[in-house]
Amino acid sequence: MTDWAALLNPEQLEAVTAPDGPVLVLAAAGTGKTRTLTHRVAWLMEQGVDPRDILLLTFTNRAAREMLERAEALVGPAIGTLWSGTFHHVCHRILRQNAREAGRTPSFTILDRADALSLLNRALKEVVADTRHFPKKEVLASLIGKAANTEGNLRQLAENIAFEEAVDPDKVLEVAGRYAALKEAANALDFDDLLTFTLRLFREHPETLARYAHRFRHVLVDEYQDTNTIQAQLVDALASHHRNLMAVGDDFQCIYSWRGADFRNIMGFPERWPGCRIVKLERNYRSAPEILAIANATIANNPEQFQKTLLPTLPPAGRKPLVAFLRDAAEQNQMVIRHIQRALQSGYRPEDIAVLYRAHFHAMELELDLRRLRVPYTLTSGQGLFESAHVKDAVAFLRLCSGLADFFSLQRVLGLLPGVGPKTAERIWAQLGGTFDPARETDRLGLAARIPKKAQDDWRALDGLLARYRDEGLAENGNRAVTLFLEGWYNAYLQRTYDNAEDRAEDLAALAAQFRKGQSVPEFLNEVALMTNLEAENAQALADRPGVRLSTVHQAKGLEWPVVIIIWCNEDYFPSARAIMEDLAGEERRLFYVALTRAKQDLLLCVPASRRVPGKEGVQYLFPSRFIKQIPNDLVTKRYGLY
DNA sequence: GTTGGGAGAATTTTT
DNA sequence: TTCTCCCAAC
Numbered sequence: 001m002t003d004w005a006a007l008l009n010p011e012q013l014e015a016v017t018a019p020d021g022p023v024l025v026l027a028a029a030g031t032g033k034t035r036t037l038t039h040r041v042a043w044l045m046e047q048g049v050d051p052r053d054i055l056l057l058t059f060t061n062r063a064a065r066e067m068l069e070r071a072e073a074l075v076g077p078a079i080g081t082l083w084s085g086t087f088h089h090v091c092h093r094i095l096r097q098n099a100r101e102a103g104r105t106p107s108f109t110i111l112d113r114a115d116a117l118s119l120l121n122r123a124l125k126e127v128v129a130d131t132r133h134f135p136k137k138e139v140l141a142s143l144i145g146k147a148a149n150t151e152g153n154l155r156q157l158a159e160n161i162a163f164e165e166a167v168d169p170d171k172v173l174e175v176a177g178r179y180a181a182l183k184e185a186a187n188a189l190d191f192d193d194l195l196t197f198t199l200r201l202f203r204e205h206p207e208t209l210a211r212y213a214h215r216f217r218h219v220l221v222d223e224y225q226d227t228n229t230i231q232a233q234l235v236d237a238l239a240s241h242h243r244n245l246m247a248v249g250d251d252f253q254c255i256y257s258w259r260g261a262d263f264r265n266i267m268g269f270p271e272r273w274p275g276c277r278i279v280k281l282e283r284n285y286r287s288a289p290e291i292l293a294i295a296n297a298t299i300a301n302n303p304e305q306f307q308k309t310l311l312p313t314l315p316p317a318g319r320k321p322l323v324a325f326l327r328d329a330a331e332q333n334q335m336v337i338r339h340i341q342r343a344l345q346s347g348y349r350p351e352d353i354a355v356l357y358r359a360h361f362h363a364m365e366l367e368l369d370l371r372r373l374r375v376p377y378t379l380t381s382g383q384g385l386f387e388s389a390h391v392k393d394a395v396a397f398l399r400l401c402s403g404l405a406d407f408f409s410l411q412r413v414l415g416l417l418p419g420v421g422p423k424t425a426e427r428i429w430a431q432l433g434g435t436f437d438p439a440r441e442t443d444r445l446g447l448a449a450r451i452p453k454k455a456q457d458d459w460r461a462l463d464g465l466l467a468r469y470r471d472e473g474l475a476e477n478g479n480r481a482v483t484l485f486l487e488g489w490y491n492a493y494l495q496r497t498y499d500n501a502e503d504r505a506e507d508l509a510a511l512a513a514q515f516r517k518g519q520s521v522p523e524f525l526n527e528v529a530l531m532t533n534l535e536a537e538n539a540q541a542l543a544d545r546p547g548v549r550l551s552t553v554h555q556a557k558g559l560e561w562p563v564v565i566i567i568w569c570n571e572d573y574f575p576s577a578r579a580i581m582e583d584l585a586g587e588e589r590r591l592f593y594v595a596l597t598r599a600k601q602d603l604l605l606c607v608p609a610s611r612r613v614p615g616k617e618g619v620q621y622l623f624p625s626r627f628i629k630q631i632p633n634d635l636v637t638k639r640y641g642l643y
Numbered sequence: 644g645t646t647g648g649g650a651g652a653a654t655t656t657t658t
Numbered sequence: 659t660t661c662t663c664c665c666a667a668c
Contacts, residue, residue, distance in 0.1 A: 060657075088658050113658085191658050258656065359655045364659085384657095421645050530658065554656045576655060591656085 002046060008032075008039060015279040016040045018246070022239075022273035024224075024266070025248040028310050029295070029597035030286030030560070033248055037220055038067060040246060041082065042074040044218055051075075053217040055238060056084035059226050059256075061532055063558060064089070067222065083216070087231050088191060088530050091198040095189070096526070098208055102201045109188040109406045110529035114387060116190040117141055123178035128171060135167060144176050148192040149228045149260025186407055195230045202237045213241035224249030224269070228260030236272065245273065251306050252299050255554060255591045257584070267306065284310045286560050288317035291603050294635045295596045301630055302586050310597075320637045321603035323569075323628060328619070331642065332608045333369040336565055338643050339604050340375060340548060343563045350376050354549040354561040356595050358574040362567065363550050376547035380555055386531050390494065390504040391511050395528055397462075397485050398478070401469040402521050403437040410436060413462070416493060417455035424452065438466040461489045478515035478524055482508055553595045564599035567606045570622040585626070592627045605636075 005013055012032055015025045016039045027033035037056070045051060058064040064085050072079045083090065092110065099106040111119065121137045128134045135143070147154035154176055158169040183189065189197060202209035219239040221227070224247035227235065239245035247269055254263035270276055284292055289312035296309055326332045336355060343353055357363055363379065370377050385391055393416060396409035411425040428450045429436075436443050444463060451459040465488045468474070474481040486508045494501035514531075515524055549561065568574055575588035596603065607628055610619040 086658065194658085256657075259658080361654055361659095419645065423644055532658070552656065578655070 002042070004039070004043060008035075009283060011279055011281050011283070012036045012039070015246070015248075015281070016043050018277055018279070020242075020244050022243060022269075022276035023246045023279065024269045024273075024276050025246065025279045025281065026250065026266075026306065026308065027248055027281040028250050028284065028308055029253060029594070030284040030310070031281035032283075032285060033222075033250075033281065034063075034067060034070060034558075036281065037222060037246075037248055038071040038074060040220060041071045041079070045075050045078070049217060051078055051080075051082040053215060054082050054220070055090070055216040055218070056082060056220045056222070057090060057235065058084070058086055058222040060558075061086060061089075061530075063222055066558075086530070087234070088194050089527070091194040091234070092527070092530060094198055094212065095194065095201070098201055098205070101205050101208060102197045103184070104187055104189065104197075107187070107404065109186070109408065110194070111183070111188050111190045111408070112387065112529045113191070114392075115188075115408055119182050119186070119188075120144075120175075120179050123175050123182055127175045127178050134171070140172065140175060143172065144179070145192050146260060147176075148196050149230055150262075151229050188406070188408075195234065199230055199234055199237070202234070209237055210241070213238055217242045218244045218246070220246045220248070222248055223253075225251050225254040225263045225266045226256045226261040227265050228262060229265070230260070232265045232272075243273075252302075252308075252590055253557070253594050255557070255587060255594060257587050263305075280308060282308055282311045283313050285313055286600055287597060288312070288314055288601050290317055290320045290635070291596065291599050291601075294321055294603075294631050295593055297632055297635060298589060298596060298627060298630065299593045302589050304586065305590075317601045319602075320635060321599075321605065322639060323605045323607060323631075323636045324639045325624070326606060326608045326641070328608055328610045329365045329612065332567060332606045333366050335604075335606060335642055336366060336567065337369065337373060337375060339563075339565060342643075343602065348563055350547045351549070352561055353563040353565070354551060354556065354559075354598065355565045355567060356551055356553050356556055356598065357567050358553060358576055358591075360552060362573060366567065367550065370548070370550075377550055378547045379550040380552075384532050385507060385510060386528060388504070388507060390490075391507055394482055394485055394490065394508055394511055395525065397465075397490075398481060398521055399525055400436065401438060401466055401481065402475055402525065403439055404522060404525055405436040407434070414451075417451065417458050419452050419454035439470065458489070458493075465489060475521045478519065478521045479512045481521060482512035553591050556598050557594055560598055560600055562600045563602040563604075564595070565604045565606065566595050569605050569607045569625040569628050571625055572622070574625050574627070589627060592625075 004017060008016055009032070012035065015023060015036050025033070025036060027036065041054060041056065044054060056067060058067060068079065068082070068084055071082070095102050095104070095108070096106060099108055117137050120141055124131060124134070124137055124140065143157055144154065146152060147157055155169050155173055158167065158172040183193070216238055219235060221235055226249070235245065235247070247266070249266050251263040251266050254261055270278065287295070292310045292312050299305065300307070324335050326335055340353055344350065355363070355366065367377070367379060393412060396412035399405050399409035400413055407429050410429050411422065414420045414425040414428065415422065428447065431450055432443065432446060436447060438444050444466065448459060448463055465484060468484065469481055472480075474484065486505060490508070491501070491505055494504050498504060566574075572580070574592060575585055579585065579588045605628060607624045608622060610621050612619050
């Protein structure tokens, strides 16, 4: 028997060993949230619960993986049979098992953001004659997505938005309807559909829901504050039979409301689950008291939150967080670099240091200077590996190879050929009868016969690769399949098309490395749309890439560093201009709070006074962020100019 | 129908 | 600065 009391503090212990029934764990930043969840899994297993009957839901791929790794360290390989993953992953899995009831065939495709946008654009052009006087596809997408994620009324949302020109809400509805029809015709689902279709499946087929609800004796949810209406209902449904639900979250850290997340879900939990046990984790094991003090002061300005206070457990660091007022971006960069160098001199490693910012492009200037001065750094860019054109090309080709071709992948591959564009691809797909499987000789001959003359040579090469894929059994060797595509044809295409062909070829090598041991190509293809750039950085790769970490605050959630530097603490930057316009300062403050609480010992906040606007004359003058001004004077050290 | 050039816009956060 | 859209020439 494990001595749980020796491993955990009293509140953690209470949560971990809670008896059956609903439990809400309010876990402030750095209070051992992940530790509590993973120990809960281990404790349940020690009580004799089969891991196959446990469902563990997270929001990001990284959190899912970390959770699994840490639980495995506790209980060993038996953990492999636990159901765990992001909401999207788990819904995806359920939908594959019940595709027909949900209104698709089992081989349905998941549209990533770009595919979804282009399909929506098509719907838009079909419905609206003059698209110049109509919201653009991105705006429509966010409108439709918001309606889906909040179960909101699209018509009302469209009416409420103050467009410069009058927009007919009926037209918006019509576009949305057309978009849904196109997805159905293509046997495809977008990200939001994964959630909404699963919920609808549960509602329309109670017997299907019952199968899962009976199976999952325990449901555990991480980051509950970030659930949207749909996700909260999915959780409620899945836990409805055994009523063993543990939701862990921190309303202070709800930073995804643009995706429909509503921290009121966590506030409403006790009403939806009457008699639930509530455990508060407030003892912080991460940050020095000086850092917790400004975090507490910052969040106190959000009146609508559950007030709770981070209690320090670490000894004082001996210095307050530093706020540096700088002249401009150049001086800010100098400050950052000097601070990094000082930290390195006092014994920190580059990996102990992170620079955080609100939006990816805020890091551009700093990146140049770091490179120039040869300070090692790693940056997770906004453009994900799986969103880049060349990686999508390779993935599309793998779809053709493995008989999982859909319209999108065929169009993508054919579009690479000279003289073939969207229309030709569409025509060929129709002539093939909306299916293509290279295992059937007739399909391959039929496709080859329809390729225009100009593209025949290229197609012969690709067709040869299709044959080799089959003959060499590459369905079980995705790594080799990608390499073959690159070397057999695509590299030549890259070189005649792009000036950065080498970089792109390297990305394909990275793609090839993504195949896990024993993972077949079809398995990989099923989930590839749900992978993100962070997925590309598995824990090992991250540890192997040393250097100062540059990251957005969103991507830094759940992580920690001894030294944290936050740049561009200015109005219109942090909080962002858009958030101010849309009156989302509360959310931005929570985001700022997340940024502050990443720091363990040393925190630097940079406030430049101006910025050169790229491409324009002169400078833009900046005001210090309201979040800086609201910090009580005695909690920070202020400095004007460089060290 | 495709492709390339050129002008123009824009640039949050994630599954 | 990089992507995106639009238009005109093959």
